[in-house]
Amino acid sequence: DTGSAAAVPIDPRFDIAYVTPVTIGTPPQTLQLDFDTGSSDLWVFSSHTPTSQIRGQEIYTPDKSTTSKLLDGHTWSITYGDGSASRGNVYTDNFTVGGLAVASQAIQCAQQVSSSFTTEESIDGLLGLGFSTLNTVNPASQLTFFDNAKSKLGSPVFTADLKNKQAGTYDFGFIDKAKYTGEITYVPVNPDPGYWTFTSSGYAVGSGNFSGSPITGIADTGTSLVYLPTAIVTAYYRQVQGATNSRNYGGYVFPCSATLPPFTFGVGETKFTIPASYMSYAPVTDGSSTCFGGLQSSSGIGVNIWGDVALKAAFVVFNGANPPTLGWATK
Numbered sequence: 001d002t003g004s005a006a007a008v009p010i011d012p013r014f015d016i017a018y019v020t021p022v023t024i025g026t027p028p029q030t031l032q033l034d035f036d037t038g039s040s041d042l043w044v045f046s047s048h049t050p051t052s053q054i055r056g057q058e059i060y061t062p063d064k065s066t067t068s069k070l071l072d073g074h075t076w077s078i079t080y081g082d083g084s085a086s087r088g089n090v091y092t093d094n095f096t097v098g099g100l101a102v103a104s105q106a107i108q109c110a111q112q113v114s115s116s117f118t119t120e121e122s123i124d125g126l127l128g129l130g131f132s133t134l135n136t137v138n139p140a141s142q143l144t145f146f147d148n149a150k151s152k153l154g155s156p157v158f159t160a161d162l163k164n165k166q167a168g169t170y171d172f173g174f175i176d177k178a179k180y181t182g183e184i185t186y187v188p189v190n191p192d193p194g195y196w197t198f199t200s201s202g203y204a205v206g207s208g209n210f211s212g213s214p215i216t217g218i219a220d221t222g223t224s225l226v227y228l229p230t231a232i233v234t235a236y237y238r239q240v241q242g243a244t245n246s247r248n249y250g251g252y253v254f255p256c257s258a259t260l261p262p263f264t265f266g267v268g269e270t271k272f273t274i275p276a277s278y279m280s281y282a283p284v285t286d287g288s289s290t291c292f293g294g295l296q297s298s299s300g301i302g303v304n305i306w307g308d309v310a311l312k313a314a315f316v317v318f319n320g321a322n323p324p325t326l327g328w329a330t331k
């Protein structure tokens, strides 16, 4: 079997996150979920979520599904890097993504969501695509959709083809040659503690020389920006007129009129260039002439993160074979 579904930016002005339609239950209930390779819980706004915490999101109602089953005594609670959080109970039900079906997927139903989830009307929940070791369900952790679907897939892979300010695609079970150019470079993945962790072969700022210093980080579709070591980030913004590291805005900002260099990162022998337009992420507030950078320092995070700003510049194969690998191709 295979599956293919669109990854749609939730905001047409800048790519803060992407959502993908899924169906849950019988008859099918359609929700838009944020596919997140940086976590491993599949959770949804639901009929168990207090109505005061719902603002326009679609919800999953297990009682309306003839195939839903309560996973008795199981609970979950998750807090993300940006401080947002949710918790609740667990059902199993039929679940599909782009035509690919899993019969008894653990669906974590929110009984509580933090305010940042309530105010993000376009996100009806998350679909974790990290390793199942990161799943937070107690007393028994649950498998991700990808882990449940793997045995039905021609090849145990999914691919991310995220795009700039337009819809991209998540494919499951096959690699679409039409989506990339050249050869795919595969690199090892360390699945501990549960992220898609790999090592980049180095970077270059604009037309500067390529530094061959390895950078270990995670490929994370659920993080908007790129977070790298301070030395790299300061080297980048040294090339941007008027750039400053703003405590007020929590990162590097610069005049929106500034000329930005592109940023190149290596995977094996292949080089990926993030265009300057992706590196100017967004005005700090609507209409401001001060812009927030798409590259920020990872010093406060503890891990380097190749988020959407970088992933948009590549076609990425998440290979769930044993051992797992990541494939990167230009497009």
Ligand SMILES: CC(C)C[C@H](NC(=O)C[C@H](O)[C@H](CC1CCCCC1)NC(=O)CC[C@H](O)[C@H](Cc1ccccc1)NC(=O)OC(C)(C)C)C(=O)O
Pocket: 016, 017, 034, 036, 037, 038, 039, 040, 078, 079, 080, 081, 082, 083, 084, 120, 126, 134, 135, 220, 221, 222, 223, 224, 225, 281
């Ligand atoms: C609990 C663990 C098992 C897993 C957990 N994983 C993570 O925190 C990484 C994971 O990819 C999470 C997944 C996101 C959580 C929040 C909702 C959207 C998905 N990423 C994160 O927690 C990182 C947060 C994102 O980068 C936000 C996302 C966002 C989306 C829409 C609106 C506002 C903000 N963007 C964001 O802040 O963009 C700015 C900086 C331009 C404003 C962890 O490592 O702690």
